[in-house]
Amino acid sequence: MAAPESGKHWADNARCSGQDPELFIPLSDGPREDPDEVRQLQGIALNRPLNFCASCPLAVAAQCLVESLRLDDEYGIRAGLLASERSALRDSWKHRIDAEAVSAVLRGVPVVLNEAERGEVISRFAADPALNADHVAWGLGIPRKYLWQLVREHNQSSALAPSTAIASGADAG
Template identity: 55%
Template structure:
């Protein structure tokens, strides 16, 4: 693994939560974000600024963050100062939402896009069991691709689960959910019997 990102103008508590997340412990970050409340965006200091301020042209996901911060400190000073003044719960929620939406550009919670890249990769590989359970109960929940696969696995294994509720929670139609389940079950069969899967694939050509 590469070195952990170096954070500047970053609250120690949020920095600690991010470092934990990079080590696959998401609880500190998610717990902090969970206390932000429904109107968290209204409580963010950046709400009174133009969003353009947080999308500097000098910075991209593939940039070297330390070089960008060093060479463009004057243009980054204002947006990073605004982020540094943000309450912990709000900045944590801002960061979590950017990961859920897979934002690849812009400054979020005081992190440059290039500094969030490793965090976004780690986020995509995690499975939030509670989020999956909520979706299966019918609570509209944004799931990652891995979490959706987990939901499909649970649905396939447990016939007592309500597919209509799951469709609502996953924001798909019931018809589309059945198609996803069929594809998921076929994929499992292909893994269990790769020889027949390869023969079937050849016959389709």
């Protein structure tokens, strides 16, 4: 008998695939909870979902974690981590800038970006008149008109930033 063909999407190979999603959302867990308290409150109720995660292939668990961070998933067990355990990772992820993702969007490739990456795309587009507005708008998944609005807002906030810094520096002295 031939081995079953792997799914085309990483989640097709996840051990939790087909399970009740509620199993992976402990009621007492959330992004601002203490993970140790959650584990103490939930006790053995966490064993089943965490065992599913532990039995996942490493590549699947890695994709699960990356997706949860990329989508800013605040609740539920992902990649064997409680939401409260992923909180610090989520905060770090929000502030990182993936240069490849930013470059892809500037070329017109739609990519899910965090807020810092979107800001970088707008900043680079505003600074480089050679970039194609239609490509950048497509990559961001927004209308061209809205892209130009974001550029105007970026330019206005950039023009205000130095004077704000000077004013706050004067206040400090």
